[in-house]
Amino acid sequence: MSFVESEERIALRKAVSEFGAKYGHDYFIAKARAGEKTTELWEEAGKLGYLGVAVPEEYGGGGGGIGDLAAVCEELAAAGCPLLLMVVSPAICATVIARFGTEEQKSKWLPGFADGTLKMAFAITEPDAGSNSHKLRTNVRRDGDDWVLKGTKTYISGIDEVDAVLVVAIQQTGPVLVVVPTSAEGFTWHQIGMDLVAPEKQFTLFFDDVRLPSDAVVGSPDQGLLQVFAGLNPERIMGASMATGSARLAVSKAVTYAQQRTVWGSPIGSHQGLAHPLAKIHIEIELARLMTQKAAALYDSGRDKEAGEAANMAKYAAGEAIAAAVDQAIQTYGGNGLTAEFGLASMLGMSRMARIAPVSREMVLNFVAQNSLKLPRSY
Amino acid sequence: MNIVVLVKQVPDTWSERKLTDADHTLDRESADAVLDEINERAVEEALQLQEAHGGEVTVIAMGPDRATDAIRKALSMGADKAIHVSDEALHGSDVLATAKVLAKAIGTVENVDLVIAGNEATDGRAGAVPAILAELLGLPQVTQLRKVTVEGTTIKGERETDEGVAFLEASLPAVVSVTEKINEPRYPSFKGIMAAKKKPVSTVTVADLGIDASEVGLSGAYTQVLEAAPKPPRSAGQRVEDGGDGGSKIAEFLVGQKLI
Ligand SMILES: Cc1cc2nc3c(=O)[nH]c(=O)nc-3n(C[C@H](O)[C@H](O)[C@H](O)COP(=O)(O)OP(=O)(O)OC[C@H]3O[C@@H](n4cnc5c(N)ncnc54)[C@H](O)[C@@H]3O)c2cc1C
Ligand SMILES: Cc1cc2nc3c(=O)[nH]c(=O)nc-3n(C[C@H](O)[C@H](O)[C@H](O)COP(=O)(O)OP(=O)(O)OC[C@H]3O[C@@H](n4cnc5c(N)ncnc54)[C@H](O)[C@@H]3O)c2cc1C
Numbered sequence: 001m002s003f004v005e006s007e008e009r010i011a012l013r014k015a016v017s018e019f020g021a022k023y024g025h026d027y028f029i030a031k032a033r034a035g036e037k038t039t040e041l042w043e044e045a046g047k048l049g050y051l052g053v054a055v056p057e058e059y060g061g062g063g064g065g066i067g068d069l070a071a072v073c074e075e076l077a078a079a080g081c082p083l084l085l086m087v088v089s090p091a092i093c094a095t096v097i098a099r100f101g102t103e104e105q106k107s108k109w110l111p112g113f114a115d116g117t118l119k120m121a122f123a124i125t126e127p128d129a130g131s132n133s134h135k136l137r138t139n140v141r142r143d144g145d146d147w148v149l150k151g152t153k154t155y156i157s158g159i160d161e162v163d164a165v166l167v168v169a170i171q172q173t174g175p176v177l178v179v180v181p182t183s184a185e186g187f188t189w190h191q192i193g194m195d196l197v198a199p200e201k202q203f204t205l206f207f208d209d210v211r212l213p214s215d216a217v218v219g220s221p222d223q224g225l226l227q228v229f230a231g232l233n234p235e236r237i238m239g240a241s242m243a244t245g246s247a248r249l250a251v252s253k254a255v256t257y258a259q260q261r262t263v264w265g266s267p268i269g270s271h272q273g274l275a276h277p278l279a280k281i282h283i284e285i286e287l288a289r290l291m292t293q294k295a296a297a298l299y300d301s302g303r304d305k306e307a308g309e310a311a312n313m314a315k316y317a318a319g320e321a322i323a324a325a326v327d328q329a330i331q332t333y334g335g336n337g338l339t340a341e342f343g344l345a346s347m348l349g350m351s352r353m354a355r356i357a358p359v360s361r362e363m364v365l366n367f368v369a370q371n372s373l374k375l376p377r378s379y
Numbered sequence: 380m381n382i383v384v385l386v387k388q389v390p391d392t393w394s395e396r397k398l399t400d401a402d403h404t405l406d407r408e409s410a411d412a413v414l415d416e417i418n419e420r421a422v423e424e425a426l427q428l429q430e431a432h433g434g435e436v437t438v439i440a441m442g443p444d445r446a447t448d449a450i451r452k453a454l455s456m457g458a459d460k461a462i463h464v465s466d467e468a469l470h471g472s473d474v475l476a477t478a479k480v481l482a483k484a485i486g487t488v489e490n491v492d493l494v495i496a497g498n499e500a501t502d503g504r505a506g507a508v509p510a511i512l513a514e515l516l517g518l519p520q521v522t523q524l525r526k527v528t529v530e531g532t533t534i535k536g537e538r539e540t541d542e543g544v545a546f547l548e549a550s551l552p553a554v555v556s557v558t559e560k561i562n563e564p565r566y567p568s569f570k571g572i573m574a575a576k577k578k579p580v581s582t583v584t585v586a587d588l589g590i591d592a593s594e595v596g597l598s599g600a601y602t603q604v605l606e607a608a609p610k611p612p613r614s615a616g617q618r619v620e621d622g623g624d625g626g627s628k629i630a631e632f633l634v635g636q637k638l639i
Contacts, residue, residue, distance in 0.1 A: 007451075018566060048567075048569065052569075
């Protein structure tokens with residue numbers, strides 16, 4: 001057993017961290033405020049193989065695991081560039097297609113995931129089915145060789161910048177995963193106004209009898225549930241990584257400021273009222289990172305079930321860590337913490353997102369209560 | 380075209396660099412060690428020349444065990460193989476000894492057409508290794524270049540100085556040194572990182588290179604550091620009051636500093 005990452009993983013972190021620093025937090029905020037995307041960052045990361053680290057080598061990817069992809073996501077976030085679409089496109093969509101897709105589907109989609117030239121959103125949440133996925137209503141039915149999709153999804157990130165969206169829909173035998181190109185006829189969307197400072201936007205999607213070819217459903221239609229679960233672990237691991245990366249950024253900004261700012265003759269970082277909360281949060285971030293790496297290691301060694309528990313715990317811990325980190329960083333900066341110049345207030349919305357998406361803190365606690373502790377369920 | 384790139388591991392310029400109290404050599408524990416930035420550019424230049432002209436890129440580093448990290452970085456950028464000269468006896472070596480060892484190490488690589496070094500290391504800052512090396516190897520030296528091209532067996536380079544730009548030429552094989560203006564180094568790709576571990580690195584000692592240990596290291600050095608003091612804290616700087624001529628005063632200051 002080893003508690004240190006491999007030499008290659010550490011080298012990957014360093015490389016991505018230096019690469020991310022070239023863009024940085026100011027770049028990210030400026031793009032978000034201007035309503036623009038971080039296209040050049042995404043493209044360059046794609047060319048360097050950072051977005052395709054987990055895609056199998058035979059399709060042009062790096063042949064690594066979700067642990068490598070999570071390291072990329074975390075380091076970019078720590079450099080000030082949390083890429084929300086990394087959580088869905090290469091992590092959920094590419095993983096599901098690589099694990100369950102037909103040979104044709106893999107050759108069609110995976111090379112684009114490998115170099116980042118293809119982006120795919122992921123849609124499970126519905127207006128009446130967020131935490132409660134048993135109430136999913138979007139349905140897909142056979143019509144001859146075709147599939148016909150009908151329903152509504154909401155809070156779906158990035159529709160305005162992707163080529164296609166992987167939709168969780170219900171058919172007779174249960175859920176299936178359907179690839180819907182954004183150009184499909186009958187597919188429209190509407191942007192949701194969000195008070196988040198992020199280049200990626202959220203949308204409500206409308207599928208009005210969208211007709212899709214027979215290969216639109218990923219793999220075998222009776223394996224849908226398995227596919228959804230296979231995609232959710234990487235999603236949680238990535239969500240946790242993005243959160244711990246951003247939390248590291250917040251703490252490092254706070255620490256730098258606490259060393260420089262003097263109010264009573266010594267740096268404010270010498271006051272335990274500021275030093276202890278930062279130390280505590282640093283510990284919590286490290287614990288969340290450790291659990292995230294454990295979840296990734298379990299997932300990459302094919303232990304889906306144990307990975308599920310670890311991934312949920314990691315997501316929970318990371319969500320708490322980022323909320324506390326941004327909160328304390330702003331406090332450390334005093335009034336400067338709320339200025340546009342220092343960029344901390346811009347992280348506030350994002351710092352709460354990790355408690356809600358992709359699965360809420362309460363639902364993780366439900367999961368742990370029922371599955372790990374075998375307590376009765378209340379709902 | 381076979382290229383050797385000389386890469387040095389140095390303390391990160393962003394961290395506080397210190398000398399040890401015992402023998403005034405670099406306190407390697409006090410700072411993060413990185414591949415010298417100028418050497419990243421030297422590697423980049425070698426890779427670009429290789430892309431245009433083929434051949435092999437070998438990196439050579441002289442330094443303690445942990446210099447393998449710097450070597451790995453160069454290999455992950457795309458260099459093909461490496462030679463690591465690592466020997467306790469090298470501790471405290473001066474510029475002459477460093478150049479001597481590097482010359483011998485270059486001698487173990489077959490059919491070298493070009494040696495690329497940085498113009499000066501960010502820690503030692505002697506800026507002398509490339510020139511001494513060229514003398515020892517009996518090769519032409521084209522130093523301090525901001526641009527390098529190879530045409531047939533001729534190497535052409537541009538050297539930028541305060542007085543103007545010099546256009547230089549030499550026949551291959553040759554030694555060149557490059558400045559920070561030469562290029563923007565690439566980031567290692569994921570495939571490059573994964574491949575680096577499998578690339579050959581031969582670790583050699585001073586004896587392997589046929590050098591007597593007494594010729595190198597602190598005892599073999601021609602100069603000696605007798606005393607060292609930490610640099611004084613930054614002074615307050617110069618304040619310019621803007622009485623309408625603030626702009627030209629700033630320009631004057633910058634001209635004085637040779638910044639514009
Ligand atoms: C920025 C952002 C991006 C998103 N991107 C995507 C995306 O790309 N694709 C996608 O499919 N979805 C996306 N989502 C949706 C996200 O996954 C959901 O918001 C999340 O699953 C919670 O669902 P909900 O919003 O419907 O909350 P609800 O289910 O309405 O829950 C409301 C509150 O009730 C609590 N609650 C519910 N049930 C219980 C219970 N049994 N016990 C205790 N408490 C309970 C919840 O924890 C929560 O606090 C995104 C959301 C956000 C905010
Ligand atoms: C803390 C400290 C103490 C020192 N003490 C003494 C002393 O007591 N007496 C004394 O004479 N000198 C001393 N020196 C100088 C030291 O010996 C030189 O740093 C060294 O010999 C190489 O010179 P340079 O790094 O300045 O090289 P430069 O000439 O500035 O380097 C130019 C280029 O040469 C190549 N190169 C240089 N070194 C290497 C290497 N090791 N491996 C691979 N390529 C390399 C690189 O491409 C580099 O970019 C000391 C240096 C330091 C940092």
